[in-house]
Amino acid sequence: MSPTISRRRFLEGTGAAVVATTIAGPSGAQGTADITGTPPHAPGARTTRISLTVNGTARQIEVEHRWTLAETLRDHLHLTGTKIGCDRGECGACTVLVDDTPMYACSQLAIWMDGRHITTVEGLSANGQLDPLQQAFIDHDAPQCGFCTSGQLMSAKALLAANPAPTIDEVRAAMTGNVCRCSNYAHYTEAVLAASRQTDRRRV
C-alpha cells in the first residue's frame, strides 16, 4: 500500500474489512514496565482505546489521555524515526502526516488520532525502495546530524503532494517550521527542488 495513499482511497480499497493487525499497548500490569521496554500506563491514569492507521497498517492502542502522538509513536508503537526536539511545537523534528497534512506530533494528543491515518518517516520507503525525496536528501547531504531529518522529509513530502513544482521560496516557506541547527538549510532546499524535478519528469 502506498504510504501516501489518502484516507478515502484507503477506505475504498479495503471496505469495511479493516482488521486491526496489531493491538499495541502496555502489556504489563499497571506500575511495572514490560519486557519490551514499553512504558506501562501510569497507575490510575485515564485511558481510551483508539483505532488508527499508521503507515498503512491498522492499529489499536489503549492511550492515556495525556499522551502525545509523538510519544505514542515512539514509545508504544516503537516507531522511533519520529524525533522529539522540543516537545512544544517550536522545532518540527516530530513532523508526521495526519491524513496527509503535516503536523507536529508533539502538539497532537494521541486520543485525537482515533480514525486518523498517520504517515511517519518509516512509511516513506516501500519494499526497501527509497522515496525520491529520501534519495535526494542523501545525494545533497541534507542530513548532517540527522535529528531534524524525519521532520524535514515529512514537510517536504506534504509540500510536493500539494505543489509538485515549487519555487525555492515556496520550499523555504513550507519547511520553515522545521529547524535544522546544523543549519544545512541550503542542502535541504536543493534536495527538495531536485526531487520535485525528478517527480515532475516521471509524471510527464
Add this chain to the structure above:
Amino acid sequence: MSPQRASSAGVQPLTTVGHPTPRIDAVERVTGKARYTNDVQLPGMLFARVLRSPHPHARITSIDVSNAHALPGVKAIVTHENGQVVWGSGSVAGGQQYSDEIKKITTHRRYTFNNPVRFVGEPVAAVAATDRHTAEEALHLIRVTYEVLPFVLEPEAALAADAPKIWPEGNLAVNNRNEPQPQVQRRGNVEEGFKASDHVFDARYSTAFVHNAQMEPRSAVAQWDGDRLTIYTPTGGIANCRTDMARDLGIPQEKVRVVCQYMGGNFGNKNQNQDADLIAAVLAKAAGAPVKLELSRKEDYIGMHGRWPTVQHYKIGVSNDGTLKAIQLRGFSGMGPYRKNSGAIAGTELYQCPNVESIVTPVFTNKTVSGNYRGPEFPQGFFGIQSMMDDVAAALKMDPTAFILKNMTRKFRDDTPYTNYSLEECLLRGMEMVRWKERWRPAGTDNGRLRRGLGVSFMAFRSGVGRSNAVARVNAKGDYTIHVGVTDVGAGAKTTMGVIAAEALRVPLSKVQVVWGDTETCPYSVGESGSRTTIMTGYAVIEAAKALMVQIAEQGLPAGDRVLTASSNPNPTVQGAVRNAFGAHFCEVEVEADTGRVRVTRYVTVHDCGRIINPLTASSQIVGGATQGIGMALHEDLVYDRRSGVPLTPGYYGARVMTHQDAVAIENVFIETDDGYGPYGAKSMGESSKVPAPAAVSNAVFNAIGVRVKDLPITRDKVLAALGGRA
C-alpha cells in the same frame, strides 16, 4: 552540491579522497533507522526527570520527598542529601577538565546536586518512575524550602566589591593553579606602543550567551549489570566520557561501557560526561532497573551550557599610514557559577603588532553555565577585535581590506612561521568574488530607506596534529574493518574515516566497514571536539592501514576464519612551525532604516582547510557554521530578567535560531593545500566557518548604516537606536 575548489600547486589528486561521497550511513539517517540515545528502550526501563532550581542563588534549607515517594510508580528519588556525586568535568580550575592533575587540585567542586544552588535550572532532585508522566507528577510533590540569596548576572558587576559572593573566595574564576588571576598574554610594551602611535582609539564591545541548541535534547540511558555500567548518551567522546564516569563514580574504567551510535548535533563541550549521565547512573543503581533520563528543551537550554558572553574593551594604537603599534584588550567572560571551560577571548593573534597585551578575566555569575560552543573563544573575540579594527580603518578613511592586508598575521605571533600560509590568497579570492574594489563604498554612504553594506572578516585557526588511535582488520575475503572511537556527531566523521581508510588501503570504499561509537569495540580515539577528528583520528587510520598492508604483504590474506589486525597510536608533532587553517568571509546586507531590519543578501566564504577529504560533507560543515554565525550576529540571545535572575528565552523561538526563511545561500570556495601534515594534508574545518562570521555581519551592518552596533546580537531595536543617535 559540490563547492568550488581551487587547488594550490602541490595538491595531487587521489583515488577516493577528494571526491564527493554520500555518507556511508545516509540511508539510516533518511529512513528513521539511525538509533539515537533516546531511541534506546530496555526491558524494565524506568523514566527519569529532574527538578531544577527556580532561583538564581539560594540555599536549600529542607527537602521533603515523602509525598513523591508515595506516588504509585515512583521507584527512586535522589537529592543532594542522598545522591551527591562529584561531577569532575562539570567545574574544574581553569576549565581544563581533560587533565587529571588539574582535577586533583581543583577546589570549586561541582556535584550532581549542589547546595546552595547557584543558577536557575540547577538540579535539585531527580525521580525515576515507571513512566515519564508519573516522574513529572512526582517532581511537583517534592517540597523544597529555599533561603533566597542575593545574585549577580553580569561579569563586570560580579567583580564589584559589594557584589554577592558566589564562592567564598569571590567571583574571579581561578586559573588551573587555583589562583584568582586573569589570563594574561603580553609581548612588547603597550604603553610604549601607544606613545609611538599617531592615533589611539578605544571602544567596548559585547557578545551574548548563545546556546549550542543541538536538535537532540539531552538524554541518558543507564543500565547496571552487577558492578558493570552501560551508559547510552550523546557524547562526542566515548573514551573521555568513560574515563569521566569511572572517575566520578569511583569504579574501574573496565567496568564502564559508553555507547553513542548517532548523536543529534554536538557543537561543543560534549567530549566528556555530563551530570545527566551521572544522575541516570545513580538512579539506576538505586532503583535496581535501567533508567532513561530525559531533559526538556528548556532544561537543555538552561541546564547544560552555551557560549560564554563577553565584554571586550579595546585600546588600539596606530600610525598615520594604518600600521598597528599597540593592541590592548581587557576582557571579561561570564562563566555562570561553575567553570566548565576556559572563558578565554581570542583574536589579538590575528594581527601583526609589536606591542600586545591581553588581560581576560573569567568571572562567576548566577546565569546558566558557560562552556564550549563551536570555536569556544573565537567568534566572540573575532567579532570584538575585527569590529574594532574595522572602526579604526574607517576613522583613518582606509578601505578595510587594505587595513587587513597591511596588518594581518603573517607569522604566528609575529614569530613562528605557519606550515603554509594562504590567508592573503583567501582574502584576495573573496574580494574578486564580491568585486570588492568596484563595489565597496565608505561606511554610511547610503541615506535612503534601504541601506546596503559590504563587510569583510578573516580567520586563522588552530589546526594542530596529535595523538589518536585506530585499529584495522581484514578477513579472508578481503573485507576491511576500521575501528575508531568516533561517534559522528553530524560532521560525517564515520564517512571521513572510511574514505581515508579506502585511500590508504587502496581499496574501494565499499570494501571498508567502519566500527564506531562503542567503547566495547573501539580503541581510544580523540573525541570529537576542537575540529580534531579528521586530523588526528584520520591520521591514525592511515597508520593502522599501512601497518595492516605490511602484514598482508608478508603473509597474504588470512585463511578461513582468521583475521589480520593492526593497530596504530601515532603522536605526530609539528616542528618549528604553527599549523593553522585560514579563511575570509564577505557579507552583504540590506538594512531597513525605518524598521532596523537587517537582511543578509549575499554571503561568500573562502577557506583553506588543507586538503578536502569529502567535498560533499565539507560544504555542509562550512555552510552550517557560517549560518550559525549569522544567527549569533543578528538574533540569538538568552535574555534574563534582571530583577528575578530568571532566563526568559530558553528555546528555539525565544532564542531565535536561524530557520529556513532566515538562511541565505552561502557561496564557498576551498583553497586546497597540502602542508605535509595530517591525513593527506587535511586541516581543521568544523569550527572554521563559524568563527569569522559574526565579525563579517557586524562590519557589513556598519558599512550600511555608518554607525557601529557594538553589542551582539544586532537586533532591530539596537539598529534603530544607533540610527536615531546619529540623526
